[in-house]
Amino acid sequence: xxxxxxxxxxxxxxxxxxxARQMVxxxxxxxxxxxxxxxxxxxxxxxxxxxxxMLKHDPQNxxxxxxxxxxxxNGHICPIRYVSMAQAGYFPVEELKTLRKINSRLQGHPxxxxxxxxxxxxxxxxxxxSQGIGIALAGRIDKxxxxxxxxxSDGEHEEGNIWEAAMLAGKEKLNKLIQIxxxxxxxxxxxxxxxxxxEPFRAKYESFNWYVIDVDGNxxxxxxxxxxxxxxxxxxxxILVAHNVPGKGVSFMENDYRWHGKPPxxxxxxxxxxxxxxxxxxxxxx
Amino acid sequence: xxxxxxxxxxxxxxxxxxxxxxxxxxxxxLLSLGETNPNVVALSADLTESTQVNKFAEKFPExxxxxxxxxxxxxxxxxxxxxxxxxxxxxxxxxxxxGKNWETIRTTAVYNEANVKxxxxxxxxxxxxxxxxxxxxxxxxxxxxxxxMHVYVPCDSIEAKKATIASANIxxxxxxxxxxxxxxxxxxxxxxxxVNKMQTFWVTENPKVTxxxxxxxxxxxxxxxxxxxxEKLPVLxxxxxxxxxxxxxxxxxxxxxxxxxxxxxxxxxxxxxxSAIAExxxxxxxxxxxxxxxxxTFAESGTPKELVEKYVMGxxxxxxxxxxxxxxxx
Numbered sequence: 001x002x003x004x005x006x007x008x009x010x011x012x013x014x015x016x017x018x019x020a021r022q023m024v025x026x027x028x029x030x031x032x033x034x035x036x037x038x039x040x041x042x043x044x045x046x047x048x049x050x051x052x053x054m055l056k057h058d059p060q061n062x063x064x065x066x067x068x069x070x071x072x073x074n075g076h077i078c079p080i081r082y083v084s085m086a087q088a089g090y091f092p093v094e095e096l097k098t099l100r101k102i103n104s105r106l107q108g109h110p111x112x113x114x115x116x117x118x119x120x121x122x123x124x125x126x127x128x129x130s131q132g133i134g135i136a137l138a139g140r141i142d143k144x145x146x147x148x149x150x151x152x153s154d155g156e157h158e159e160g161n162i163w164e165a166a167m168l169a170g171k172e173k174l175n176k177l178i179q180i181x182x183x184x185x186x187x188x189x190x191x192x193x194x195x196x197x198x199e200p201f202r203a204k205y206e207s208f209n210w211y212v213i214d215v216d217g218n219x220x221x222x223x224x225x226x227x228x229x230x231x232x233x234x235x236x237x238x239i240l241v242a243h244n245v246p247g248k249g250v251s252f253m254e255n256d257y258r259w260h261g262k263p264p265x266x267x268x269x270x271x272x273x274x275x276x277x278x279x280x281x282x283x284x285x286x
Numbered sequence: 287x288x289x290x291x292x293x294x295x296x297x298x299x300x301x302x303x304x305x306x307x308x309x310x311x312x313x314x315x316l317l318s319l320g321e322t323n324p325n326v327v328a329l330s331a332d333l334t335e336s337t338q339v340n341k342f343a344e345k346f347p348e349x350x351x352x353x354x355x356x357x358x359x360x361x362x363x364x365x366x367x368x369x370x371x372x373x374x375x376x377x378x379x380x381x382x383x384x385g386k387n388w389e390t391i392r393t394t395a396v397y398n399e400a401n402v403k404x405x406x407x408x409x410x411x412x413x414x415x416x417x418x419x420x421x422x423x424x425x426x427x428x429x430x431x432x433x434x435m436h437v438y439v440p441c442d443s444i445e446a447k448k449a450t451i452a453s454a455n456i457x458x459x460x461x462x463x464x465x466x467x468x469x470x471x472x473x474x475x476x477x478x479x480x481v482n483k484m485q486t487f488w489v490t491e492n493p494k495v496t497x498x499x500x501x502x503x504x505x506x507x508x509x510x511x512x513x514x515x516x517e518k519l520p521v522l523x524x525x526x527x528x529x530x531x532x533x534x535x536x537x538x539x540x541x542x543x544x545x546x547x548x549x550x551x552x553x554x555x556x557x558x559x560x561s562a563i564a565e566x567x568x569x570x571x572x573x574x575x576x577x578x579x580x581x582x583t584f585a586e587s588g589t590p591k592e593l594v595e596k597y598v599m600g601x602x603x604x605x606x607x608x609x610x611x612x613x614x615x616x
Contacts, residue, residue: 112369113399119369121398127362127390134366134374141327141348142370161390164359 002054002227005220009053013220014283016087017048021249022276023083027096029269034100034108038246038259039153040080042184042217046151046242047084049223056146059089062117068146069135071119073128074153074182075109076261081118082106090117126159128152129179133169136177147231150179155187158196163208169237170209178230179210179239182217184246186257201241210239217242249276287515288508289489293476298505299512305468308502309407311446312464313338316375316405318447319454320346326454327367328375329353331360337377337407337464357387361402365394368401373454380406380422384429384461395459396432403453404429404461409439410552411585411593412465412502418584422463426500427557429461430530436460436481437530439551439559441504442472445527448479456481465552467590469502472525481528484536488523490515495608496541499550500526500559503578503599507550510604521608526551529559537566546611547575550604555579574614576607 005013021044028035051057056068072081079099086093091105098104105115109123120131132150139146156162169177183201185192192198202212211233215226223242230238246260247253250272264272288294297303319326320342327349330339334352343350353360357378364374376383384391384404395402406425413421430437436456440446446464453460472487473479487504488497488511499507504525511523524540526549541547547567549560555577567573578599585593594600 111397120365121393124389124393126358127394130359130362130390131366131369131394133359134363134368134372135370136366137351137363138327138367138370138372161356161358161362164353164356165362168353168356168359168363 001231002224005053005224010221011283011286013048013052015280016052017044017220018249018276018280018283020044020048020080020083020087022273023096024079025264025269025272025276027079027083027099028263029266030097031100031263033263035079035263036076036261037263038186038253038256039074039077039182039184041250041253042244042246042248043077043080043151043182044248045218045220046180046223047080049220050149051084051088053224054227059117062090066144066146069119069132069148071128071132071135071148071150072110073122073150074125074156075122077182078110081110085117091115125156126161129162129165129169132177133165133172133174136174137172139176146176148177150177151182152179153182154185154192154198157181157198166205166208166210173235174237175233175235177237178227179237180242181239182244183241184244186246186260188261190257205239209236211236212239212241214241214243217244218248249279251275287489289485289487292478292485292487293474294487295471295474298470298472298508304471306443306471307466307468308440308443308446309338309464309466311440311443312405312450312462313341315447315450317341317345319451320349323373323454325371326373326375327351328377329360329364331355331357331378331383333378333407337405339377357383358390361387361390362394364402365398365400368395373401373403375403375405377405377407379408379420380425380463381408381420384425385422388428391459392432396435399458401457402459404459405464406461407464408466409463410465410501411580411597412467412552412590414467414590414593415587417587421585423554423580423585424557425463426529426551426553426559430562434458435530438481438528439463439500440527441501441525442469444471444473444475444477445479449527452479452481463501465502470505472505472508479527482531482533484524484526484528484533484540486522486540487525488521490520490522493520493522493544495546495548495611496522496524496544497548497550497604497608498524498526498559498563500529501552503550503552506601507604510601510608513601514605514608519608526559529562532562532566534566537563538570541567541571541573546573546615548578548604548607548611549575550578552599553579555581574611576611578604578607
């Protein structure tokens with residue numbers, strides 16, 4: 001079960017998340033003009049909370065059968081997953097430079113069999129929740145204690161497959177399945193609320209027999225508390241609606257949908273890193 | 287004559303030859319796997335009885351999951367099961383799975399190398415009165431193009447049971463194609479089935495043509511071969527039950543003497559088993575080939591017998607194709 005955060009650990013995690021954002025910018029700045037930026041920055045706090053506090057895992061033994069499963073359904077935000085995994089020791093930080101390049105284990109969208117520690121292959125949207133259900137059902141058959149966490153996105157909820165999965169999880173009362181949706185209101189063509197409004201979102205999931213928790217996804221302490229609350233639920237699957245700021249930490253990227261699907265230029269990266277380093281100094285002195 | 291080494295059904299050409307649907311072989315094969323392998327799970331999308339998963343479901347309710355009419359979800363849930371070490375069978379009509387959920391299977395099962403078995407039912411015009419919406423006639427094409435895929439099309443219900451059981455020993459995805467209607471029993475329990483082999487069911491001295499037939503259409507090919515023998519036109523008939531990985535040596539060996547080919551399948555001729563044979567021969571020993579199957583058209587409602595006749599896929603049509611291909615040799 002996820003334990004409480006003390007002040008010292010919280011400060012450590014905030015610094016880790018800041019460092020992760022810097023690594024995301026550095027990694028994306030040298031891909032040669034492709035990759036997604038806003039989502040990874042917005043999800044940095046949640047990934048940090050998972051890899052450095054909440055997840056039961058072992059980077060030296062990625063196939064450990066009792067590990068918690070962290071599934072990334074919206075595979076395009078994989079730069080932040082790769083960064084967190086490198087920070088946690090799954091592979092050398094140096095390897096981040098190979099993202100999206102030939103002969104790399106870090107595929108543009110994550111490929112399970114290429115890199116130990118990825119639970120699934122993903123990229124085409126709407127499929128991760130279903131895979132998480134399969135993993136959670138298998139855990140129930142085998143009487144395992146692991147949790148299955150599935151990270152999804154709001155734009156992804158326009159896929160019918162997600163709702164097929166949502167119905168099934170509700171029917172099966174999968175209380176060890178916890179979905180965290182990156183509710184950042186951006187997608188490629190514009191704001192989600194314009195492209196295809198999802199509201200009333202809470203009511204939709206509640207009507208599918210899910211337990212719904214709204215949370216500020218950029219507040220690590222709140223995320224940990226929300227997962228603790230989710231782990232107390234006994235008869236329903238749980239969704240954390242993580243209200244995230246896309247592009248979080250870089251002023252000119254925040255809440256701008258145009259940063260969904262492009263990486264920074266060298267100049268933009270330098271400017272972003274300046275901001276993030278200033279934030280880092282501030283955090284150290286807190 | 288029927289290959290004496292394969293212990294085929296001796297009553298095959300009798301008027302009252304025993305018949306059974308290949309989907310029944312899936313049902314008994316899956317049940318048998320359930321009994322011998324605790325890792326086997328089965329998923330259904332509201333077609334449990336029709337696709338014969340019911341036997342497994344009744345005996346192993348804790349390992350059976352009803353997902354409702356949701357084939358994309360079914361495919362990805364199966365991939366999730368496989369990621370934990372389970373062997374997940376998904377069963378539906380082939381137009382829906384692997385049709386409707388093609389990309390889901392591609393990403394979560396095939397590219398992901400997940401141990402998922404796809405049972406595609408109601409294949410071909412043999413599906414009959416339901417009409418073209420439910421007659422899967424492109425499923426071989428859309429599965430055999432996937433890297434490292436296994437694609438099996440059993441010729442009768444006995445071979446269907448064997449193919450189902452054999453698929454569980456493959457660690458990666460397998461597609462198996464089944465039919466709805468009852469078709470003649472060609473093999474026996476003693477007939478070997480291998481996942482890397484095409485077997486010659488009708489043997490002869492000095493064959494003029496080699497027929498590759500897949501699924502229940504093998505029966506028509508064998509009847510054609512028997513009639514042609516009486517007409518002094520000897521041919522070979524190969525059971526193309528394993529379309530991928532294709533048995534390259536077997537295909538070359540079977541065509542060495544005849545130097546001409548007729549392919550027979552209840553599927554679009556574009557992209558199907560015949561195409562697989564043609565691709566192989568084109569890069570080794572190009573030979574004249576005639577293709578029996580749907581020719582750039584969907585079919586329609588009707589009885590299987592009426593449809594086979596209207597869409598030029600029966601015994602008479604196979605014999606004519608053989609004569610055409612012989613003319614092309616000269």
